[in-house]
Amino acid sequence: MAGQTLYDKLWNAHEVTKRDDGSSLIYIDRHLLHEVTSPQAFEGLELANRAPWRLSANIASPDHNVPTVTKERSAGVTGIKDKVSRLQVVTLDENCTKFDIAEFTINDARQGILHVVGPEQGLVLPGMTVVCGDSHTATHGALGCLAHGIGTSEVEHVLATQCLIQKKSKNMQIRVTGQLGAGVTSKDVVLAIIAKIGTAGGTGHAIEFAGQVFEDMSMEGRMTVCNMAIEAGARVGMVAVDDTTIDYVKGRPYAPNESQWPQAEAYWRTLYSDDDAVFDTVVEIDGSQIAPQVSWGTSPEMVVDITQSVPTPDQAIDEAQKEGWLRAYTYMGLEAGQKITDIQLDRIFIGSCTNSRIEDLRDAAAVIKGRKVADNIKEAIVVAGSGQVKLQAEAEGLDALFTEAGFEWREPGCSMCLAMNADKLEPQEHCASTSNRNFEGRQGNGGRTHLVSPAMAAAAALAGHFVDVRTF
């Protein structure tokens, strides 16, 4: 019998029952809840008179809607100016109190974007099944978890049964070999992957990221990559457990206690794909060839190297792609063939569950080195992913580096990643953003998003347009 992939192992370990039709009932170890996709689930539970199955599996924190400006934030929930946002955050608080679900509330030092908070607190551990009503739950696969986003009906299903009815995905391995060049980061790796396989390249698959580049990568970097598995069409992204994973987990507040640790570590060490495991699809990329990436269009696959230009219609592989590009040129206000380094910017956003961890902020701060944000930049903001990241960055003096350069130092949350709060782009403004989606209107009606790494965003802030961070 062929060996098992990491995904096979995680799947098998959580299969409660197999059903006749080929689907399975899968047990969920950890459920993360936020204010946007949970209210209707709690309501459904109450209407059906059902109780949560295992309360201790759930953890909640408001992240999408919370204001990031310190003044507004310091007043807590009641200080949220937008009353619709406030109602959503209040509703989460009320539901957590009513159902007795643990919550890091708005000004708890542990509050933050769930995909930053979960691993940071040790609430997400290797080998777990992790779900959340948010597609970027794929992030947690960096710890060797089976993690994916779900819809609100499934949030309710997990609350009520601690299980999900699932069909197994196919196995895909993406191997990135060799070593990354200086100035090239995990964000560039994942953007390069999406550029290669497309936004539907991973549909129906669970992706395991493997190869030298991932072995050498930090946990933060692995989270950045797994985070964007969904932009490649896969609900699940994963990296095998190794020393980096174990070292990361050790000592986290909710990690297994000392008496549980040896058993846990022994189990986690089995979480990798066997040498003879078979993948349905394998993609190989030479890591040494990856350059810093910039998205030029309105889909995360519309990405090129910083040294390149906006592609021309004749380069499209088919009519559908060409159509998409033609619409993207117009929406983005760009000319086919225009050099990426000629794109002038209006705003800079460093944050989101993709790139708001301490390493990301260090990367960006290292580029700044006492320089100033360019005059044409209307606003440059740094939004830490969690209260803990913010405190750590402040302890390292990164906040001062940012503010002296002209960045604003904000309170943790999703912020301008999806612009549900006051942080957003004005129509036609170009933004260098470390987030994960450049869809039309994502960062504000008519706004033009360019996805980049934190280092590239910082360099762009100083130059006022895109520049190659390697030669900056």
Add this chain to the structure above:
Amino acid sequence: MQAYNTQTGIVCPLDRANVDTDQIIAKQFLKSIKRTGFGVNLFDDWRYLDEGYPGQDPSTRVINPDFVLNKPRYQGATILLARRNFGCGSSREHAPWALSEYGFRTVIAPSFADIFYNNCFKNGMLPIVLDEAIVDTLMKATVANEGYELTADLERQVVITPTGEEYAFEVDAFRKHCLLNGLDDIGLTLQQSDAIKDYEHKMMQKTPWIFNDVRA
């Protein structure tokens, strides 16, 4: 959940690939804590020329006459015909809620993003995957013939054209069963409570740390 059996209706052609859930229902409308009220803001950025925000009076909106949904000939459409990778991006179930409230209970495309596909079934909607070439044919037929209607027959798993051609589609047996009977799958899962409890007992030995109480 509303049962889905056979549905015949006007087809609305949305000739774009990679339509994401941010487009289907924009983030500003996700602030609602209800399951309803999203239909008027379906495809808001494309459908209206002014900026949409929650709680607007729909009668004051500036309609974009060029957007397909606003064309008189597609009023009352119940079947949405789209290009590949429909529903990509965010997991928001508000997307199927908005489509269904607007009146679409069937979406036909060459491929769907996984989470969106799954979310449809939870809301009495049927996403149908047909070959790229077939979708292309249907797209052209819809545009060429005003009032073009299709029939989606879930029981027989076929899409039927006005001239009687039939195109077969795949659907999971379990999802089909739930959709045909309008079943709530939480109730079905709870019938397996004993199996879930047995699983938990087994795992409390194997991976006890999973069951640490985070509320402590």
